[in-house]
Amino acid sequence: MVVATAIFFITYAIVISEKINRAIIALMGAGLVIGLGVLTQEQAIAGIDFNTIGLLTGMMVLVGITQGSGVFQFLAVKAAKTANGHPLGILIMLSGITAILSALLDNVTTVLLIAPVTLLIAQELKINSYPFLFAEINASNTGGTATLIGDPPNIMIGSATGLTFNQFLVHLTPLAILAFMMTLIPLTILYRKKLVVLPDARSRLMEFNEWEAIKDWRLLKQSLSVFGLVLLGFFLHHTLQLEPATIALLGAALLLWLVTYGLNPEESAHKVHGFFSHVEWVTIFFFCGLFIIVAGIEHTGLLNTLAAWTIDATAGNFAITAMAILWVSALASAIVDNIPFVATMIPMVKDMLPVFQEAGVPPEQLQGLWWALAAGACLGGNGTLIGASANLVVAGIAQRNGISFRFVPFLIMAFPIMLLQIIISTLYIWWRYL
Amino acid sequence: MKAKDIMTTAITTLPLQCTVGWALRECARKKFQAFPVLDQEGGLRGIFSIMMVFPSILPPYILSGELSQVTYAPDLEEVHQKLAALRNRPIEGLMKTDPPTVSPETSYLACATILLHVQEHFRILPVIESKSLVGLIAPWDLIKNTEDYGH
Numbered sequence: 001m002v003v004a005t006a007i008f009f010i011t012y013a014i015v016i017s018e019k020i021n022r023a024i025i026a027l028m029g030a031g032l033v034i035g036l037g038v039l040t041q042e043q044a045i046a047g048i049d050f051n052t053i054g055l056l057t058g059m060m061v062l063v064g065i066t067q068g069s070g071v072f073q074f075l076a077v078k079a080a081k082t083a084n085g086h087p088l089g090i091l092i093m094l095s096g097i098t099a100i101l102s103a104l105l106d107n108v109t110t111v112l113l114i115a116p117v118t119l120l121i122a123q124e125l126k127i128n129s130y131p132f133l134f135a136e137i138n139a140s141n142t143g144g145t146a147t148l149i150g151d152p153p154n155i156m157i158g159s160a161t162g163l164t165f166n167q168f169l170v171h172l173t174p175l176a177i178l179a180f181m182m183t184l185i186p187l188t189i190l191y192r193k194k195l196v197v198l199p200d201a202r203s204r205l206m207e208f209n210e211w212e213a214i215k216d217w218r219l220l221k222q223s224l225s226v227f228g229l230v231l232l233g234f235f236l237h238h239t240l241q242l243e244p245a246t247i248a249l250l251g252a253a254l255l256l257w258l259v260t261y262g263l264n265p266e267e268s269a270h271k272v273h274g275f276f277s278h279v280e281w282v283t284i285f286f287f288c289g290l291f292i293i294v295a296g297i298e299h300t301g302l303l304n305t306l307a308a309w310t311i312d313a314t315a316g317n318f319a320i321t322a323m324a325i326l327w328v329s330a331l332a333s334a335i336v337d338n339i340p341f342v343a344t345m346i347p348m349v350k351d352m353l354p355v356f357q358e359a360g361v362p363p364e365q366l367q368g369l370w371w372a373l374a375a376g377a378c379l380g381g382n383g384t385l386i387g388a389s390a391n392l393v394v395a396g397i398a399q400r401n402g403i404s405f406r407f408v409p410f411l412i413m414a415f416p417i418m419l420l421q422i423i424i425s426t427l428y429i430w431w432r433y434l
Numbered sequence: 435m436k437a438k439d440i441m442t443t444a445i446t447t448l449p450l451q452c453t454v455g456w457a458l459r460e461c462a463r464k465k466f467q468a469f470p471v472l473d474q475e476g477g478l479r480g481i482f483s484i485m486m487v488f489p490s491i492l493p494p495y496i497l498s499g500e501l502s503q504v505t506y507a508p509d510l511e512e513v514h515q516k517l518a519a520l521r522n523r524p525i526e527g528l529m530k531t532d533p534p535t536v537s538p539e540t541s542y543l544a545c546a547t548i549l550l551h552v553q554e555h556f557r558i559l560p561v562i563e564s565k566s567l568v569g570l571i572a573p574w575d576l577i578k579n580t581e582d583y584g585h
Binding site: 070073074077112115116117119120123124204207208209210211212213215397400401402 | 493494495498500501503504505506507508510512
């Protein structure tokens with residue numbers, strides 16, 4: 001137990017310090033778990049959640065191919081124009097499109113696609129792009145909360161618990177919409193007077209021709225058709241008895257086949273190679289290593305003990321436990337990567353369930369613990385600049401374009417907004433599950 | 435075949451002190467895209483190419499490739515303002531310093547490889563002997579001389 005716990009804490013400490021690439025350190029930790037005999041190779045491989053890995057990889061390939069059509073730029077420009085060049089309206093529309101895309105795609109990909117268009121739009125309008133980028137960061141994490149595929153914590157929770165895509169829609173989407181809408185209130189108050197656009201700049205925005213953004217109509221039709229099928233598959237995955245990973249990977253294979261249909265083998269190989277390069281292999285290998293490390297401490301019974309302590313600390317009170325999970329997840333995810341945090345929490349929460357089940361808590365209410373974990377981990381990412389990968393990606397793009405994104409100024413605005421979202425989540429979970 | 439056999443010896447150069455506007459006028463007048471830049475002692479200090487203007491006037495999100503096509507957007511006033519402001523700046527800040535060079539004895543193969551892989555933004559290769567610029571090799575020199583070689 002000591003060895004596994006030591007590997008766990010050292011790995012986490014190095015991941016937090018960001019001194020070594022997180023994939024490298026997770027794989028090294030996983031190697032030690034096996035090398036020092038905490039787990040056998042078979043147990044280690046069994047610890048890797050291939051549903052999470054498959055779903056992430058499949059969606060990354062799908063988005064990687066689709067982005068070549070220009071559809072995401074189209075959506076961003078269309079959203080901005082819908083607001084008629086009114087800056088506050090543009091902020092709301094761009095946030096809205098970011099939230100919707102983040103619910104369906106990976107958050108980092110979403111902001112990588114939307115942030116550069118936002119910079120262009122702000123430059124045409126001759127206004128500071130900071131408010132837009134700030135709102136988009138928040139929208140990407142909030143939108144990601146809404147669905148099973150929106151954010152890695154949800155993917156992991158869905159895979160570990162068997163909760164379906166539709167259950168996430170029923171239980172988390174309303175909360176995400178509510179949190180998104182409520183966040184717009186402070187953003188509007190803060191930026192109402194700062195965002196002023198001259199009439200000629202506004203008319204320049206209306207000169208944008210969003211249809212020109214579509215580079216490849218054939219690819220667009222193919223990608224949207226496959227995306228439609230994949231979404232349909234997600235809605236029906238429980239009935240079809242297929243894991244979301246299977247559906248995403250099948251979708252990726254189908255789209256790969258469609259876009260390379262009729263090409264000679266050399267061209268086809270070149271294209272497929274390019275599409276697979278869209279997969280963020282660092283994230284995928286980080287997950288693999290992490291799952292093995294968590295399996296290691298799970299095997300030693302440490303998480304079981306921690307779960308028992310938590311229940312003791314809350315005196316076995318279900319409501320207090322749910323709230324503790326929500327708030328601790330939010331605060332932890334604001335500071336550290338929510339992926340290792342949730343990977344550790346999942347077996348702990350699983351250990352708590354039988355205790356509450358025996359105490360007579362109905363199954364529908366028990367689910368509240370998972371929704372509390374998902375909401376806390378996803379929305380917590382809004383609290384600080386380092387709370388989520390999407391935040392750092394936007395900050396990086398902004399800095400390269402001369403827009404300062406500093407830790408403390410971001411914290412001063414973002415942390416209270418995150419607290420507001422967690423208070424909303426508290427009320428929501430209280431109302432629905434307690 | 436060596437660099438000395440294919441290089442052009444009638445070279446037009448730019449002085450280190452000239453402005454970007456002056457350099458661009460020279461590019462237009464001579465119909466060249468790039469020039470070697472020499473200091474007062476005749477030493478090669480860098481290469482100026484019209485392609486080097488774009489990184490100074492286009493927004494970073496376009497330069498980085500984060501937005502690789504903007505056919506849907508109207509013109510950006512800022513780009514024209516930056517270009518206008520750039521005209522009075524010395525070329526020293528814009529030119530490529532320490533460009534790869536070859537000696538008169540460098541092989542044809544080595545010259546072609548450098549032009550293809552290293553100098554892709556300005557496509558001229560200075561030939562240096564005893565710290566002085568003695569010739570220039572452009573892609574055309576490589577092709578033209580290959581034809582001569584065959585006959």
